[in-house]
Amino acid sequence: MPSADKIAALRGMRDVFSAEYARQRQVQERLERHLRLHGYQPIDLPILENTELYLRKSGEDIAARLYQFDYRSRRVALRPELTASILRAYVEHMQDEPLPLRIQYSGPVFRYEKPQQNRYRQFTLSGAELLGAKGPRADAEIINLACGGLERLGIRDYQLVIGHSDVLESFLQALGLRKQLVNFLLRNMENLRKRGIDAVIASLREIYPEFESATTATSASADGEHTQSQRLINLLREMTDDEAHQAITDFLHSLNIRIDANREQGEVVERLLQKIREDQQGPKLRVALEFMRRLGELAGEPTAALRQAQALAADFKLDGAALDALGRTLDCLAEYGDISGDIELDFGLNRGLHYYTGLIFELHCTLETGEAIQICGGGRYDNLVSILGGGEAMPALGFAYGIERLASVLETAKGAAPEAGTVCVIPVAEGDFASAFAAAKDLRARGITTEVSIEGRNLSRSLRQADRRGARLVIIIGEAERADQSALLRDMRSRQEQPILQAELAETVEELLSADG
RNA sequence: GUGGGCGUAGCUCAAUGGCAGAGCACCUGAUUGUGGUUCAGGCGGUUGAGGGUUCGAGCCCCUUCGUCCACCCCA
Numbered sequence: 001m002p003s004a005d006k007i008a009a010l011r012g013m014r015d016v017f018s019a020e021y022a023r024q025r026q027v028q029e030r031l032e033r034h035l036r037l038h039g040y041q042p043i044d045l046p047i048l049e050n051t052e053l054y055l056r057k058s059g060e061d062i063a064a065r066l067y068q069f070d071y072r073s074r075r076v077a078l079r080p081e082l083t084a085s086i087l088r089a090y091v092e093h094m095q096d097e098p099l100p101l102r103i104q105y106s107g108p109v110f111r112y113e114k115p116q117q118n119r120y121r122q123f124t125l126s127g128a129e130l131l132g133a134k135g136p137r138a139d140a141e142i143i144n145l146a147c148g149g150l151e152r153l154g155i156r157d158y159q160l161v162i163g164h165s166d167v168l169e170s171f172l173q174a175l176g177l178r179k180q181l182v183n184f185l186l187r188n189m190e191n192l193r194k195r196g197i198d199a200v201i202a203s204l205r206e207i208y209p210e211f212e213s214a215t216t217a218t219s220a221s222a223d224g225e226h227t228q229s230q231r232l233i234n235l236l237r238e239m240t241d242d243e244a245h246q247a248i249t250d251f252l253h254s255l256n257i258r259i260d261a262n263r264e265q266g267e268v269v270e271r272l273l274q275k276i277r278e279d280q281q282g283p284k285l286r287v288a289l290e291f292m293r294r295l296g297e298l299a300g301e302p303t304a305a306l307r308q309a310q311a312l313a314a315d316f317k318l319d320g321a322a323l324d325a326l327g328r329t330l331d332c333l334a335e336y337g338d339i340s341g342d343i344e345l346d347f348g349l350n351r352g353l354h355y356y357t358g359l360i361f362e363l364h365c366t367l368e369t370g371e372a373i374q375i376c377g378g379g380r381y382d383n384l385v386s387i388l389g390g391g392e393a394m395p396a397l398g399f400a401y402g403i404e405r406l407a408s409v410l411e412t413a414k415g416a417a418p419e420a421g422t423v424c425v426i427p428v429a430e431g432d433f434a435s436a437f438a439a440a441k442d443l444r445a446r447g448i449t450t451e452v453s454i455e456g457r458n459l460s461r462s463l464r465q466a467d468r469r470g471a472r473l474v475i476i477i478g479e480a481e482r483a484d485q486s487a488l489l490r491d492m493r494s495r496q497e498q499p500i501l502q503a504e505l506a507e508t509v510e511e512l513l514s515a516d517g
Numbered sequence: 518g519u520g521g522g523c524g525u526a527g528c529u530c531a532a533u534g535g536c537a538g539a540g541c542a543c544c545u546g547a548u549u550g551u552g553g554u555u556c557a558g559g560c561g562g563u564u565g566a567g568g569g570u571u572c573g574a575g576c577c578c579c580u581u582c583g584u585c586c587a588c589c590c591c592a
Binding site for chain 1: 518548552587590
């Protein structure tokens with residue numbers, strides 16, 4: 001028979017086999033129990049959602065990695081995470097529940113990224129969300145819960161990294177930077193830390209050429225301060241976006257100027273306005289970058305890092321509310337007294353999902369290769385409910401573990417092989433299958449894993465197969481047994497066998513197996 | 518998106534430019550009702566695809582597809 005081209009699994013998708021499968025399930029089950037013991041109720045959510053759910057606030061990089069498509073004129077997407085779905089479900093069905101609400105979930109998610117070691121396009125997230133709770137107590141509960149799950153799995157050697165997105169974001173906003181620019185900077189904290197300010201500016205120019213003038217070191221228009229157009233520009237700068245927009249539109253109208261019909265008038269005005277405002281972004285941008293550089297250096301032991309951050313905040317005349325809250329969270333966390341991993345503060349920490357509004361944290365483990373691997377991420381997202389159309393804003397936070405990664409961390413520690421067929425029933429001839437199936441049924445009813453050999457090989461081969469597949473006991477039913485409704489029960493370890501009435505088979509097998517322990 | 522590695526039997530992989538091989542798996546027999554071993558044999562290939570160089574290409578060159586890994590980012 002001519003064989004057609006082989007169909008392989010899609011890139012980034014994985015087949016999970018016996019030992020690894022068992023390990024992943026075990027991890028999932030233990031975590032579910034752990035979270036349940038803390039009052040987090042499991043719920044199940046759709047894998048397919050309206051694409052819009054992920055576009056509202058997840059951030060561009062998530063959007064770019066979405067598996068999304070049109071299906072019968074609807075935009076749908078495979079979920080890249082579950083927090084958005086949880087909140088969607090909350091807004092849709094759970095707004096009358098008493099708060100705080102504790103929920104857990106587990107299931108596959110999809111992200112179209114380049115696959116590599118410990119990174120796949122489909123993977124499993126298990127997580128918890130604490131809805132309707134604010135303040136350091138709630139923050140500490142979630143962190144402690146996330147760490148507790150690791151301990152529950154026997155992982156005591158891990159690193160907890162805590163950050164706070166408000167410290168940087170509120171500073172950038174207070175500076176009066178354009179929103180686009182703020183978002184860009186938030187995304188590039190890591191970049192700045194690794195490659196320096198120049199690299200960030202270069203990348204800014206590449207992505208947003210309209211900020212070109214803001215990124216050049218010297219301002220060319222310094223001596224144009226008193227020209228009439230400059231006065232007009234200064235006036236516009238003092239207005240809000242809406243006011244300025246209206247002013248320009250009215251101005252053009254009053255002069256009876258018509259704008260090229262190919263372009264939306266509003267768009268032209270918008271661009272003009274943007275151009276006018278960029279010029280003043282330069283100095284602010286430099287202050288922002290300097291602040292980021294210094295903030296990014298603050299990482300390490302919590303008390304010291306926090307003190308340095310407070311000093312930095314004072315230097316830049318920043319109110320330290322976020323830092324105080326962080327300090328209280330750390331105090332609350334200490335009260336639990338069961339964090340056995342290393343704790344580190346990192347003010348440069350910033351996560352890919354852009355809906356975080358306060359606390360953010362990650363858990364890392366070390367693989368046997370010595371390589372660090374992130375196995376959990378989470379944080380606070382107080383405005384996500386209102387973004388998703390909830391009646392009123394609600395404080396909320398949560399975290400999620402990457403199950404495959406957790407399992408790979410445990411792989412080194414303990415690799416319990418899954419049990420294969422415990423009992424194998426071998427019918428010798430065609431006429432013996434009915435009896436064999438009946439015997440197997442009895443055994444399974446008692447919870448004993450049983451396979452029936454259906455290959456139709458001779459007895460020698462069948463026994464060999466049963467043995468190689470790890471059978472503990474073999475039941476042979478053939479011509480000799482047929483007459484008196486018996487079966488031959490063979491112990492594969494002791495190589496001893498005894499005839500047993502088929503009616504008594506299940507009970508005898510159960511006794512033998514329980515004697516094994 | 519950037520940079521590497523690898524595509525050879527069902528699977529894992531060998532093969533200084535010179536007869537395409539091994540292990541595992543599968544099948545048969547030694548053994549027609551007694552297993553992990555052993556032995557004998559068998560099945561199995563357009564060397565990812567297409568083009569080029571050469572007397573000769575699995576090997577060198579170009580193109581393309583697939584895949585793994587690193588950077589980026591993340592779980």
